[in-house]
Amino acid sequence: MYKVLIVDDEYLIKKSLNKLITESGYGFTTVLEAEDGEEALELVLQMSPDLIITDINMPVMDGLELIRECKVRQLMCEIVILSGYNEFEYARQALRYEVKDYLLKPIRPEQLDNVLRIVSSKLNLKQKTLSMRSDWLWYCKTTGSRLAGLIWDLDEKQVKMELEDTSSKFMEQSTDVGLLQQLCFELLTFIRKELEHRSGREMPISDLTAFYTITEPSGTLGLLEANIMGLMQDIQANRNHGAFHHIKHAAAYIEQHYMEEELSLQSIAEQLNMSLSYASQSFKEALGVTFVQYLIGLRMEKAKDLLNNSNCKTYEAAHAVGYSDYPHFTRTFKKYFGCSPREYRKRIGLD
Structure with a gap:
């Protein structure tokens, strides 16, 4: 579940850590290895490990530089350092970078187990x-x-x-x-x-x-x-309250007549005794979309509801929402939902 990166230039330490980590039972399933900080940073950027266990003294890029780079880049990983008894000052510097813990060499299994348990708990909580x-x-x-x-x-x-x-x-x-x-x-x-x-x-x-x-x-x-x-x-x-009041009535009228193919903003404007330009402007201001966008959206949602019924043919759904031109309906449906009516039926298991 969690990935670990071991950074150390000593083969035996990496081998020992690898074995102890994979057998720990704390959910660390993938163990990556690096020889130095530079190689480790590349792996961190590529693989995004959850935990880094790094030595302090290494060639090319040491552990402190690696930790600093991780923090500067705001990489979301826990860090534990490996430290010898004579490297306490380095360890103290590392703790300033919010390093989770440190392990003293030679590594004792019970010490590592305790660190892995704490880090695992924190990762579980974070997840x-x-x-x-x-x-x-x-x-x-x-x-x-x-x-x-x-x-x-x-x-x-x-x-x-x-x-x-x-x-x-x-x-x-x-x-x-x-x-x-x-x-x-x-x-x-x-x-x-x-x-x-x-x-x-x-x-x-x-x-x-x-x-x-x-x-x-x-x-x-x-x-x-x-x-x-x-x-x-x-x-x-x-808001223009008069226009808003009219458009609310227009929306209700559209809800009752959306299946009529000849329904237009002109016919609605006539019903409400409004000029075409005033109706168009008011519609956009009140509902946030144009008349055409509103009508298409309503028709497509109604068509989708009909297509959810296995007894309804796709061409029947088209006619029911005001489209006598089936290819036009298909193109509009696909543009609106990202799939054709037949593809939609397949997705919901009806075709």
Whole structure:
């Protein structure tokens, strides 16, 4: 599971370490070897070992230079040094670079076993933390997208309900204030990016570093809510409310008539007693996309839902969402989803 790099110019030491490490049972399955620091640095850059065990005194590039290079390049690996009794001053210098531990020569198996156990525990924790962070980032991204939509619709009641659910989830999963600060920061970042995409302009930037100065969870969550309410106020101040109201009706009309092939912005503008140019501009401002983009997106999502039904033929799905020209439907579907309707059916196991 974990890779180890042994750096030493003495063959017997490398051989002994190799045997002890592979038989340790702490998950170090791959052992790499290097003669000196220069060769080791090349291997580190190529193979990204999890643990480096390096001698201090070596030709070409010594252990301290290797450690320094790893830290300068911000390489994410644990480092243990090999040191003789007469090299304590070098070992002390190495510890300044946050070296995890040091092994005295001649190496005693129980000493190495203890070091490997400690490093393995730290690597396991790091792996778990990275996995947890990945899950949380995905949660922040999906929740941020959902909140951005509610903010864009100026739905204050739903925004506050979503925030309550999010706050409860954050608090249930972790009491770590540092993690909570990071999650709130990430969530707000996703929301701002989504709103900027919809509005086509930069959203006001608050002092996001403030998340890292508050020590109480309630204060951090309160700051998140204050920032989100501020974004909503900004959108409200910059929006043409009359146009937005009309376009919400237009979206509802499209939802009911998307299957009509002749549906156009002109026909919708007539339904709402708006000029074509005003309808086009208002549509983009209110929904963040053009009328054509919105209609295609809606039709493609409806088509995908139909294709999930094994009883529905692909040409039937095309007709059902307003496409009499099947090749045109196929091209549009592939451009939107990255695969043709038939390829999509195969992916979900229906063809």
